[in-house]
Amino acid sequence: MIFYAYKKLIDSNLLSIKINSVLGHQAIWSYRSGRQCGVAIFILNPNINIIKYETDIDGRYIFVDFCYAKTSYRLFNLYAPNPEYDRIIFFNNIFQHFVTSYHLCSSGDFNFVMTLI
Numbered sequence: 001m002i003f004y005a006y007k008k009l010i011d012s013n014l015l016s017i018k019i020n021s022v023l024g025h026q027a028i029w030s031y032r033s034g035r036q037c038g039v040a041i042f043i044l045n046p047n048i049n050i051i052k053y054e055t056d057i058d059g060r061y062i063f064v065d066f067c068y069a070k071t072s073y074r075l076f077n078l079y080a081p082n083p084e085y086d087r088i089i090f091f092n093n094i095f096q097h098f099v100t101s102y103h104l105c106s107s108g109d110f111n112f113v114m115t116l117i
Contacts, residue, residue: 030055030062039077039108054097060090061108063097074100078108087111 026048031038038059043050043066051065051072061078076097081087098104 026050028053028055028062028064030059032057032059037079039079041075041077061094061097065100065102072102074102074104076104076106076108078106078110080109080111082111 025046026043027040028043028050029038029040031040039062041062041064043064045068047068049067051067053062053064055062059079060081061076063074063076065072065074067073074097078094081090098106
């Protein structure tokens with residue numbers, strides 16, 4: 001699996017088609033119109049059975065539920081907003097997707113500012 005979060009990128013549709021057709025891997029994208037931000041999950045193992053996935057219209061998150069070796073997993077990739085107020089609202093809105101009986105793996109750009117105590 002490869003998680004990818006980006007601020008600006010070439011046309012995501014073209015890249016996804018190229019990855020799917022040339023490399024033979026699955027690529028699932030969530031991107032905002034205007035190519036301003038987005039996230040992607042590349043699935044490199046052909047034995048993975050995707051159960052479902054969900055993206056948002058702002059290109060801020062994507063999750064993929066899949067089964068591998070009789071075990072269920074949820075991959076979650078996110079790109080949180082920079083402004084603190086927007087980030088708080090974002091995390092409050094997506095929290096429901098972290099509550100699952102599946103094994104959870106999360107990655108992305110959380111845009112947290114680390115400060116010294």
